[in-house]
Amino acid sequence: MKSIAAIAQCRASQEPEKNLCKAEFFCRQAREESACFVIFPEYFMTYYPIEGSAYYEKAQTLDGPFVQGMKRLAAAHGQWILFGMSEKPGRDSGGKCFNTAVLLDDRGNLCSVYRKTHLFDAFSWKESDSTLPGEVLHEPVNTPLGKAGLGTCYDLRFPEPARIQALKGAEVLIYPSAWVDGPDKFMQWEALLRARAIENTVFTIGCCHYSEEHYMGRSLAFDPSGRKLAEGEAGEELIVLPVDTDQRDAIIHQVPVMKNRRTDLYDIRTGK
Numbered sequence: 001m002k003s004i005a006a007i008a009q010c011r012a013s014q015e016p017e018k019n020l021c022k023a024e025f026f027c028r029q030a031r032e033e034s035a036c037f038v039i040f041p042e043y044f045m046t047y048y049p050i051e052g053s054a055y056y057e058k059a060q061t062l063d064g065p066f067v068q069g070m071k072r073l074a075a076a077h078g079q080w081i082l083f084g085m086s087e088k089p090g091r092d093s094g095g096k097c098f099n100t101a102v103l104l105d106d107r108g109n110l111c112s113v114y115r116k117t118h119l120f121d122a123f124s125w126k127e128s129d130s131t132l133p134g135e136v137l138h139e140p141v142n143t144p145l146g147k148a149g150l151g152t153c154y155d156l157r158f159p160e161p162a163r164i165q166a167l168k169g170a171e172v173l174i175y176p177s178a179w180v181d182g183p184d185k186f187m188q189w190e191a192l193l194r195a196r197a198i199e200n201t202v203f204t205i206g207c208c209h210y211s212e213e214h215y216m217g218r219s220l221a222f223d224p225s226g227r228k229l230a231e232g233e234a235g236e237e238l239i240v241l242p243v244d245t246d247q248r249d250a251i252i253h254q255v256p257v258m259k260n261r262r263t264d265l266y267d268i269r270t271g272k
Contacts, residue, residue: 042178
């Protein structure tokens with residue numbers, strides 16, 4: 001099965017309403033390219049970081065106006081849409097919200113929700129100061145790209161969630177991200193996305209936020225053999241790529257790493 005995916009590499013503003021307009025622009029462009037699945041980056045609903053308590057104050061629930069607006073876009077364009085948002089918890093959270101990835105199907109239905117589990121407390125950043133960690137790994141879901149697993153940005157550095165989702169049948173792993181620019185950061189981004197693809201025999205897609213202040217853009221996608229399918233520049237752009245699951249079957253036949261695992265010596269369980 002061959003499908004077309006579109007990576008909407010862009011910079012979000014601090015105002016959700018403006019970002020809905022940007023989503024409309026990229027969805028229209030993706031439809032012209034016959035893409036059935038559009039991927040927006042982490043922090044797409046509201047740019048992060050924001051000073052003070054504004055990040056929490058601008059957060060919304062899953063039935064808030066931003067998600068409703070994205071649902072309308074998905075239905076209007078007949079596209080699956082994945083995007084990052086700051087989700088306001090339904091409880092007292094001490095001014096913190098979830099860093100949430102939302103997946104909508106092509107009729108605008110809420111298909112899956114993943115709350116980032118590994119918070120970016122590294123490289124002098126402290127995401128946990130403003131964000132609650134998710135407590136559940138993503139369950140792969142059937143999409144036009146194949147069965148899809150999700151992770152968010154810093155999750156990419158941890159191989160266990162990727163392997164667990166692959167053991168549950170994931171054919172593609174998608175990472176909405178805001179990868180902070182800096183020395184060796186692109187090298188790490190590229191190496192990790194390629195490694196997750198090769199070791200799990202899956203497609204990997206990394207959609208990276210772009211901003212001059214913080215995030216590098218340079219989104220990437222790899223096939224299950226580690227061959228690069230797409231690479232973005234440092235800027236806003238739509239990146240279109242094919243995802244062919246029949247090609248994956250041929251690679252698995254050549255290199256059946258999942259079948260050849262020594263589970264008598266080690267075991268990565270598929271859930272708690």
